[in-house]
Amino acid sequence: MGASESDALFDALLESAQRLSFDSRSPRVYEPEPGDDERHGMTPQWSPLFGTPMWDAMSESERVRLTRSEVAQFLGVGIWLEVGLQVALLRASHSANPARPDVKFLFNECADENLHSLMFASAIESIGSHFYPRDRMLDFFGWVFRHIIWDEVAYGIVLAGEEMFDVMQRDWMSSDDVAAPIRRTAYIHVIEESRHMTYARQKIRDRLIGLSRFRRMVSTLLIAVGMHLIAKSLINRRVYEDLGLEWDVVRSNIDENEHHRMTFRNAAEPFIDFLSKEGLLNGGARWIYRKSNLL
Template identity: 40%
Template sequence: MTATVPEARADQPAERKDTAERLLRSSAELSFDPTTQVDWETPLDRTKHGMSPEWSSLYGTAYWDELTEEQRTELTRHEAASVASTGIWFEMILQQMMLRDFYAKDPTDPSFQWALTEIADECRHSIMFARGSAKLGAPAYVPKRSTVELGRLFKSTASGEAAYASILVAEEVLDVMQRDWMRDERVVPFVRTVSNIHVVEESRHMKFAREETREHLKRAGRARRQLNAFYVSAAAYFIVSSMWNEQVYENVGLDRARALREAKANEHHKAMLRSSCAGLMEFLSSCGLLTKPALYFYRRANLI
């Protein structure tokens, strides 16, 4: 399939135009329809995990060692659903930020058309995650009310590099996790398919977010850069800390207080999160967005 993209206006930055055109072509050539390309009909295999066990918040703890294999698989299924629910929450924020950014701009610009393409992708991803959570037998793991309200404020005020760098944070962390899940035969097959779809399509979204972050920062002075570095790091903390909902442990029959205590002290899980963000931190540093105040939140989220 060959995509036809309109010619960008001459006054658009050449690199930005080229990136958008490439992404539009890639989307036309390789995109998925989760309604038909994910196996929603086969009954859930309860002997399989919902995520690679190493990504469980309790993996490597004394509590994990005490769990039966049945308890471990149930826990990872609920944890995968919790991560997916957080993904839906932030994808809705992402869509609103992009719509605000491109509101009333030139529709002949390939970047404008790519933004709408990405929003369409995110709508499909959210439905896919929602169906996946239901198939895993988990409830909706909505972030804490305080986090939801902070997200409401963030989506209404974040713009420019703050919006796009925050989008990148959420996508990069999930991307690394799902690359493990989609290759892991211990993971239930439909989750592997969902992960593969998301990884392929989000790779284009991350490319665009990086380019937009750089483009917006060309006009940023030191004060603005410092402020938005802090803004992005705070968003990163609330996104990542929401991925493993506290209610998960109680819902699978574990001692909630003990599980929370051991998960909080789990050095293996912290190391997994840090490894997932190595490339992201390098990018933020190269953009001048890894400031001392920002490091406070990244450390609290175990991202650095």
């Protein structure tokens, strides 16, 4: 796709944002429905413990509390990604021509991302859960991501997270087992994030034109490392310890849970397919994705 075709795509995405966007600040988004107290924070099948002996030994109310805590962790990672995206991309575009179609859409995307972060925070509060501190390694990686990482790597890492959340949230938003505020926020995020993913894919394609083999190799590996850290960060020992569960037992159950590995591989499949088509999937990256249970 040439420059003029890319510009036409970015203009179309901005027009789409003007036609189809939501006010996620409306209190109605977070209003509970009758029966919500007995509903999960996310589809139970997305819990890393689903189907394990530990899960089977839990009462239904304990499972509900578990998934509400786990979704807080998942959405907390989502906020971390969206804030990091804005810092990295706005820094890179600070001196760019603001009339460029891609820069104009970036402004709109950042507005969306801020509202998504606010939306996730409000949704978690509405179901009586709370966020958990991140691992220090993830915060260090976040600093590197915000200040050092270059364009195709930044877009690649963000697209990795967006693609995984898209698959998860399509499931959450259509499940009667999930509390209404989470279903509604998942729906809004899926609709609005579809534009962001199209934007990120095209920005990656544009950046890959004329890229040296060495830089492509380095970028490929860094994207894989970033996706590895995102996938691993979704499981936070503090979540389980806060629930009074013994971490060593939890970790053993998760490590042996084939269902968990399959669901996360399914979530990563669209992104892995994109990387393969764009030549961003070499032997080293494949090894990292296998270690992450994403391939």
